[in-house]
Amino acid sequence: MxxxxxxxxxxxxxxxxxxxxxxxxxxxxxxxxxxxxxxxxxxxxxxxxxxxxxxxxxxxxxxxxxxxxxxxxxxxxxxxxxxxxxxxxxxxxxxxxxxxxxxxxxxxxxxxxxxxxxxxxxxxxxxxxxxxxxxxxxxxxxxxxxxxxxxxxxxxxxxxxxxxxxxxxxxxxxxxxxxxxxxxxxxxxxxxxxxxxxxxxxxxxxxxxxxxxxxxxxxxxxxxxxxxxxxxxxxxxxxxxxKTLAIRMDRHNENTKVIAEFLRNRKEIEKVYYPGFEDHPGYEIQNKQAKGYGGIISFVIKKGYDYKKFFNNLEIITFGESLGGVESLACHPASMTHASIPSEIREKVGIVDNLIRLSIGIENIEDLIEDIKNALEESKEND
Ligand SMILES: Cc1ncc(COP(=O)(O)O)c(C=O)c1O
Missing domain, CATH: 3.40.640.10 (Type I PLP-dependent aspartate aminotransferase-like (Major domain))
Known part of the structure; x- marks a missing residue:
């Protein structure tokens, strides 16, 4: 089978x-x-x-x-x-x-x-x-x-x-x-x-x-x-x-690819971590050992933009712990999922304070892009 x-x-x-x-x-x-x-x-x-x-x-x-x-x-x-x-x-x-x-x-x-x-x-x-x-x-x-x-x-x-x-x-x-x-x-x-x-x-x-x-x-x-x-x-x-893993993963993969490209071209963003980019150091290995790139993207928001404002301005994407559900989730690894790792180790490996992790769900892609775009636009400091 x-x-x-x-x-x-x-x-x-x-x-x-x-x-x-x-x-x-x-x-x-x-x-x-x-x-x-x-x-x-x-x-x-x-x-x-x-x-x-x-x-x-x-x-x-x-x-x-x-x-x-x-x-x-x-x-x-x-x-x-x-x-x-x-x-x-x-x-x-x-x-x-x-x-x-x-x-x-x-x-x-x-x-x-x-x-x-x-x-x-x-x-x-x-x-x-x-x-x-x-x-x-x-x-x-x-x-x-x-x-x-x-x-x-x-x-x-x-x-x-x-x-x-x-x-x-x-x-x-x-x-x-x-x-x-x-x-x-x-x-x-x-x-x-x-x-x-x-x-x-x-x-x-x-x-x-x-x-x-x-x-x-x-x-x-x-x-x-x-x-x-x-x-x-x-x-x-x-x-x-x-039972529905296959169709969910296909949609997670699809949506995430589009959002990764979108984030990469935004002025507010310094770096996007996504293994589906051809210039990701693990791209070839990922293609060799897996059938897709999954539904997670992490990115670093530039100085001059406030990651807290980004989270506070999301409307469709839920700010919360966890990942992998049908709904999109946004989390702040340094204070949430990875808070138990001492800050020296966190900073050394790149889990910096302005790192944001998104778990992209299976909602409509245009709605998700619109939500992220609005939250980024609202995230400028002193606005
Ligand atoms: C990669 C990974 N492994 C293990 C765990 C722990 O699983 P649980 O929260 O179900 O105990 C998590 C939770 O976020 C995870 O992301």
Whole structure:
């Protein structure tokens, strides 16, 4: 099946018992065991739930992995993956990963003796040079949040394989519709499914897909032991959202391309970060490993223009955290999504105060352009 069909029929396609085209929400914590030592495959919903299982099989099919796991948030998914490591292990991370990923490593896993090293993973020499005996995994985002740096997933996976360590890819920005890290050699894929997979800003959820039986067993043990599972209702919501991923991503791609060109030609703007520009340093790699450029653009507003005024003058685009929904969102990474990263690190990598991130939705493109144009015109300082 091609991905557009798999999105709708992958995993467990409907309810075998009744013929219902949608998997029911099995809103139960426990299951009747017919007699001592006998059950119907389920004992307790933290360990397994049919609605969550349908979602897990679906995301595993989509990412072409061995098994999938549903979590209560993207951060619960990341936390479960990081729980694979032990005291003394080191994880190499891309230099502008999502702020929460940095925070959980810096403020939680650090306490358990798991170290991290920040590397510009778009530079393969730097990745190679960062390898030492303690490094057990390379954790990348491509494109990164929010600066849209592109990392060559296949090449990084080759470096990791040669060292016998894992490649972990946060595929939130691309989704399996546009990019399949496991096919490129990665071992573990993480999603904040809150974003494009769900697609409607109505659930907080996360998924992990792994490429082997060994990792599947270990991840299931961690999922069941630590318990950050996705609820049956939210599993249902995600399955529902995923069905329209292809058409949504096509429209996100289309709208974003037009807006990126528009922003690039505006006098108020100093720099636009978008991997669909031919002069983006990662353009060739993006074309090699993904089927589009996604729905995120970041840009720096020039001195003399006030980014707060820009946000305050948006009418259609919502000022708020998150991304990947059908509605366009604008956010201020330095004070919102990436506030947990110390300002020295933020400034060094380019997450400056006048950086704005847009998640372009699927609204009418002329309405979106008009909204951005008005907000830019109103953003002049002392006006
Ligand atoms: C790339 C990326 N990964 C992970 C997360 C964390 O996901 P959640 O907010 O669902 O916990 C986010 C959230 O913004 C994200 O953008």
């Amino acid at each position: 091609k991905i557009e069909s798999l999105l709708i029929h992958g995993g467990i396609d409907g309810d075998e018992k009744t013929g219902a085209v949608n998997i029911p929400i099995y809103q139960t914590s426990t299951y009747k065991q017919p007699k001592f030592g006998v059950n119907k495959g389920y004992e307790y919903s933290r360990t397994g739930n049919p609605t969550r299982e349908a979602l897990e099989k679906l995301v595993s099919d989509l990412e072409e992995g061995y098994a999938g796991f549903g979590f209560a948030s993207g951060m619960a998914a990341t936390t479960a993956v990081l729980s694979l490591f032990k005291c003394g292990d080191k994880i190499v991370i891309s230099n502008n990963v999502y702020g929460g990923t940095f925070r959980v490593l810096d403020k939680v896993f650090n306490h358990f003796g798991i170290e991290y090293k920040i590397v510009d993973t778009s530079n393969l020499e730097e990745v190679k040079n960062s390898m030492d005996e303690a490094v057990r995994a390379i954790f990348i985002e491509s494109p990164t949040n929010p600066l849209m740096d592109i990392t060559d997933i296949e090449e990084v996976s080759n470096i990791a394989k040669a060292k016998g360590i894992y490649t972990i890819v946060d595929n939130t920005f691309m989704t399996p519709y546009l990019q399949k890290p496991i096919k490129l050699g990665a071992d573990i894929v993480i999603h904040s499914a809150t974003k494009y997979l769900g697609g409607h800003s109505d659930t907080v959820s996360g998924v992990v897909v792994v490429n082997s039986e060994d990792l599947a067993e270990r991840l299931h043990f961690i999922q069941n032991s630590t318990g950050g599972v996705l609820s049956p209702f939210d599993s249902f919501m995600l399955i529902k959202g995923i």
